[in-house]
Amino acid sequence: MRDTDHVAEIDRVLRGQATGRDSVVSRSWRRCVERYGLDPARPSPAHIVTEAELRSHREQSERLIAIARSGLGALFRQVAGQNYVLLLADAKGVTVDFLGDSRFQDELRQAGLYLGSDWSEHRAGTCGVGACLVTGQAVTIHQTDHFDLHHTPLSCTAAPIFDTTGQLTAVLDLSLLRSPQPKASQNLAMNLVRTAARRVEMANLMAMSRRDWVLRLSTAPDFLEVDPEAAIALDAGGRVIGMTHAAQAALGNGTPLLGQRLEDLAEVTTDDLPDLMRGRPAEDRVIRLRDGGALFGHAIAPQAARLPRGQPLLPGGLSSLAGSDPAMGALLAQAARLAPSTLPLLIAGETGTGKERLARAIHLCRPEPAPLRVIDCAGGEASFDAAWNDEGGTLLLRGVEDLSAAAQALLLRRLAPCKLRVLATTRCDLAAAVARGAFRADLFFRIAGAALPVPPLRMRQDLDWLIDRLLRAANADGLRLSAGARAELKARSWPGNLRELAATLQAAVLLAEGTVIDARDLPPPLLAPATETRPDDDLRAVLEACGWNMALAARRLGVNRSTVLRRMQRLGLTVPN
Numbered sequence: 001m002r003d004t005d006h007v008a009e010i011d012r013v014l015r016g017q018a019t020g021r022d023s024v025v026s027r028s029w030r031r032c033v034e035r036y037g038l039d040p041a042r043p044s045p046a047h048i049v050t051e052a053e054l055r056s057h058r059e060q061s062e063r064l065i066a067i068a069r070s071g072l073g074a075l076f077r078q079v080a081g082q083n084y085v086l087l088l089a090d091a092k093g094v095t096v097d098f099l100g101d102s103r104f105q106d107e108l109r110q111a112g113l114y115l116g117s118d119w120s121e122h123r124a125g126t127c128g129v130g131a132c133l134v135t136g137q138a139v140t141i142h143q144t145d146h147f148d149l150h151h152t153p154l155s156c157t158a159a160p161i162f163d164t165t166g167q168l169t170a171v172l173d174l175s176l177l178r179s180p181q182p183k184a185s186q187n188l189a190m191n192l193v194r195t196a197a198r199r200v201e202m203a204n205l206m207a208m209s210r211r212d213w214v215l216r217l218s219t220a221p222d223f224l225e226v227d228p229e230a231a232i233a234l235d236a237g238g239r240v241i242g243m244t245h246a247a248q249a250a251l252g253n254g255t256p257l258l259g260q261r262l263e264d265l266a267e268v269t270t271d272d273l274p275d276l277m278r279g280r281p282a283e284d285r286v287i288r289l290r291d292g293g294a295l296f297g298h299a300i301a302p303q304a305a306r307l308p309r310g311q312p313l314l315p316g317g318l319s320s321l322a323g324s325d326p327a328m329g330a331l332l333a334q335a336a337r338l339a340p341s342t343l344p345l346l347i348a349g350e351t352g353t354g355k356e357r358l359a360r361a362i363h364l365c366r367p368e369p370a371p372l373r374v375i376d377c378a379g380g381e382a383s384f385d386a387a388w389n390d391e392g393g394t395l396l397l398r399g400v401e402d403l404s405a406a407a408q409a410l411l412l413r414r415l416a417p418c419k420l421r422v423l424a425t426t427r428c429d430l431a432a433a434v435a436r437g438a439f440r441a442d443l444f445f446r447i448a449g450a451a452l453p454v455p456p457l458r459m460r461q462d463l464d465w466l467i468d469r470l471l472r473a474a475n476a477d478g479l480r481l482s483a484g485a486r487a488e489l490k491a492r493s494w495p496g497n498l499r500e501l502a503a504t505l506q507a508a509v510l511l512a513e514g515t516v517i518d519a520r521d522l523p524p525p526l527l528a529p530a531t532e533t534r535p536d537d538d539l540r541a542v543l544e545a546c547g548w549n550m551a552l553a554a555r556r557l558g559v560n561r562s563t564v565l566r567r568m569q570r571l572g573l574t575v576p577n
């Protein structure tokens, strides 16, 4: 196309004639003339800012440049040998980072494909960076799409980069000095810059959110962990405090995402995030959205780099193992301090108290992802693969008290030169088993660097919290518990602990006919409560320990509330004022 033809076409477009140009181009041409007063008949060369100005632009974008660098490098390698130039422009359109073939340095500098060139639309006319900044969308401005005749040899494909609050903060541009005629030749470049911009946003969100939960999202499970499509950062109350641009489209439903609560966007709360961590297969981590859609989720826990000694911030999955129960709070704070070490830990507690959950949460506190090997000792044997030793990671021994004498000896030999961090769970008093000679003392000391005793459910004061949490997990249809059903659940002694509570709620959800779970929908306790489990003289001590809360005391004693009341009357005990 001759120069006069180009100017004439712009003139025709401005007079409203269709010339076959993309609307994004014709709208930009109109802005150039009507808003910025540019004249297509008076081309001007690329504008390069002064050294001092460039320094100031680069200083302001320093963090972004550092974060974008590896993404830019990866993208540049993908297009190596094809003469592409890669530009990172700031929100004002000034090129603050650049990757190009140094053999063409002079030519690139002249064309403005260089550090310090100003590609804002009001300065350079229609161009990739400028149009992208104005529209907030990825664009290809190909050859004569450019407004200024100086730039018409170029082909520029640009994608926006948004910061974690949704502000357009930079543009990634892939340009060619010379390109094939069809604009479609740049479709691959378009995909590449879009992907690179998304990855830079993701890296930026991760860097900004080290102390927060991040929920990464994808429409398919396959690349969820390595290359998710979108992500949000959440504060402790479950509010969105940061996002990638794609998250706004995936979750926003037309309203701004920042400040919204996770549970208003999807059928999950922050309590459920540990279940969406790396430990479970990606295809099981489905998040149902309030708008009826579904996404696959990968939750990344806040990093536990520095735990303050006073008020511990529980890292990762540990934070979701208990509500406000003082004993669990102290246990989890201890677990948080021990988790980053390689000390072997013995987690003890009755069946179903959540020992394995705790072990898995401790494993997930590792600074780097590593394999978790689980040996179920229930059969008396420990099938230990020697290759695990080289790979490192965590070895979880479930129910270690069940190991036969031969298996204990074998395990001890295997663990001797072992790189694995050992976590063991036990349902019995393992120290007493050592004293009886039922468990080897040398193995005991190998696996019990520190002990973490998990309290039984009847001793916990966060039963309401657990009921709500387990009900949510069991309950896709949002059934509610009646006050009577809740009181009945709180009166039970739960010998099967969390496992029994979870199963009871699952059954109740299935048995309930309406939208409310009543006491009659609850299956009866699987084990009948013991009647006279403790001598009466324990009663005062138990009541005092429970702050004279009769329901709690009944649970701790494994009896009904009415039994406690009867015994109190018999002993003449009254609730102190």
Ligand SMILES: Nc1ncnc2c1ncn2[C@@H]1O[C@H](COP(=O)(O)OP(=O)(O)OP(=O)(O)O)[C@@H](O)[C@H]1O
Pocket (backbone or CB within 6 Å): 320, 321, 322, 349, 350, 351, 352, 353, 354, 355, 356, 357, 358, 425, 426, 427, 469, 470, 498, 499, 502
């Ligand atoms: N904090 C929790 N929130 C929700 N569910 C939990 C929690 N802790 C445990 N559970 C559920 O309770 C059940 C028992 O948990 P887990 O297997 O960790 O217990 P355990 O003490 O290791 O049991 P056992 O000694 O009998 O093997 C599991 O179904 C688990 O999903």
